[in-house]
Amino acid sequence: MQRLQSFRYELRPNGQQACQMRCFAGACRFVFNKALALQQERHAAGEKRFTYAQLCQTLTAWKKQPELLWLNDAPSQPLQQALKNLERAYTNFFEKRAAFPRFKKKGQSESIRYPQGVRLDQTNGRIFLPKLGWVRLRLSRPVLGTIKNVTVRLRAGKWFVSIQTEREVAAPVPQATNAIGIDMGIARFATFSDGDFLAPLNSFKRHQVRLARYQRRMSRKVKFSNNWKKEKAKVQQLHTRIANCRQDFLHKATAAISQNHALVCIEDLQVGNMSKSAQGSKDKPGKNVKAKSGLNRSIMDQGWYEFRRQLTYKLEWSGGMLVAVPPHHTSQTCPHCGHISPDNRRTQAQFLCVQCGYQNHADVVGAMNILERGLRLLACGEDVSRAKVARPKRAASAKQEPAEATRAQHDAGTGAVGIPVLWDGEDVTVPPS
Structure with missing residues (x-):
């Protein structure tokens, strides 16, 4: 099977190479913004939008204009890749995966992409980039496979290179055999x-x-002054540190989960909808805006979507499988009797079934229900969005009294009692959890 994998390293350019990379990134940004303005002008005039091939022809004409001759100093392929990025942005917008393309600002997302013409010297720890020559890099691990494309990106004052490779690997066989649900x-x-x-x-x-x-500190400085730039660099470095810590945590967690489990069931959470602002409009202001903003900040700080993305491809590499199930009522469904009620979860952490008296941590109950839904969905393709768990019926004589006794003991802090149920025609007692 073919495996696409990316390797990222820190570049160590000299002063001239760093200056050239900034100029090349600026040229790519200029081409992107100029092409976006051209597309908007054609839309305003009621004309059809240019295709990628037509934009490439327009780029060739731009290079011949006297005031744009400096575009010839930059490599041609990164400029064409900027046009391809614009075409992809329009595609994502029309398919409702992203917002409308916006103009790029200087200092934000400075990058260059080389689809070909790149050579890598792993022995000496250097890489050849067109119109830049050989650039040193910190080769922390060997690059495996054939190079497909290379992206050079500026991040917090440092240049990094991402090398995407393709190689043939054997079909993975999972080493673990157990399944798990994650809440x-x-x-x-x-x-x-x-x-x-x-x-x-x-x-x-x-x-x-x-x-x-x-x-x-940055807000007190004169904008675009040298002192303002110094404070801005500190803010960028701290944001980079926060992102690096989060990525390191997520990579370690997903690697451990994918190596120790063959099947992982998670909730199909719509993180974008969950973290939407509740501020509302001037006519219809939102409610509990401050509390909702704190919740949104916590959700984005956790990195749920990135956790799922990493877990997906790492399980594929290890031969495992990821199953996403609907999250409806996972923390309100009793895993023992299947009763669904908001009263089962009185607090954020405590779960106590009002029908059978089963109690456990609410997040553990949610993970158990997620695992069961995933197994049912994987086994027979069943729609488990509103399904109840399949459990044996309880004895008619033990319908209300045990639950009431358990509720009274739970409120008093004395724990739960055994629950008599009918299992395969025999009366057995389920011990408390």
Whole structure:
């Protein structure tokens, strides 16, 4: 099977190469913005939008204009890739995957992409880039496979190169044989169906006070002055540190899960909808805006979508499988009797079934239900969005009294009692959890 994989390294250019890369990135940004303005002009005039091939022909004409001759100093392929990025942005907009393309600003997302013409010397730790020559890099691990494309990106004052490769690998065979369900949360980052959990890192929350201090300092400086640029560099470096800590945590967590499990069931969470602002409009202001903004900040700090993305491809590499199930009522459904009620979860952490008296941590209950839904969905393709768990019927004589006794003992803090049920025609007692 073919495997696409990316390797990222830090570049170590000299002063001239760093200056050239900034100029090349600026040329790519200029071409992107000029092409976007041209597309908007044609749309305003009622004309059809240019295709990628027509934009490439327009780029050739731009290079011949006297005031744009400096575009010839930049490599041709990165400029064409900027036009391809614009075409992809329009495609994502029309397919409702992203917002309308916007103009790029200087200092934001400075990048260059080379689809070909790149050579890598792993022995001497250097890479050849067109019109830049050989550039040194910190080769922390060997590059495997054939190079498909190379992207050079500026991040917090440092240049990085991402090398995408393609290689043939054998079909993976999973080493583990067990399955697990995962419930995502704020207090607990990931709770597993076997009772274990991962504590959240909260990278942004740990650095929030320092970040606010740096931002206040930057706001007091004259904009675009040298002192303002110094403070801005500190803010960028701290944001980079926050992102690196989050990525390191997610990579370690997903690697451990994918190596120890053959089947992982998670909730199909719509993170974008969950983290939408509740501010509302001037005519219809939102409710509990401050609390909702804090919740949105915590959700984005956890990195749920990135966790799912990494877990998907790492399970594919290890031969495992990821199943996403609907999240409806996963924390309100009793895994023992299948009763669904909001009263089952009185607090954020405690679950107590009002019908059978089963109690456990609410996140563990959610993970157990997620695992069961995933198994049912994988086994027979069943629609489990509104399904109840299949459990044996309880004895008629033990319908209300045990639950009432359990509720009374739970409120008094004395624990739960055994629950008599009917299992295969025999009366058995389920011990408390």
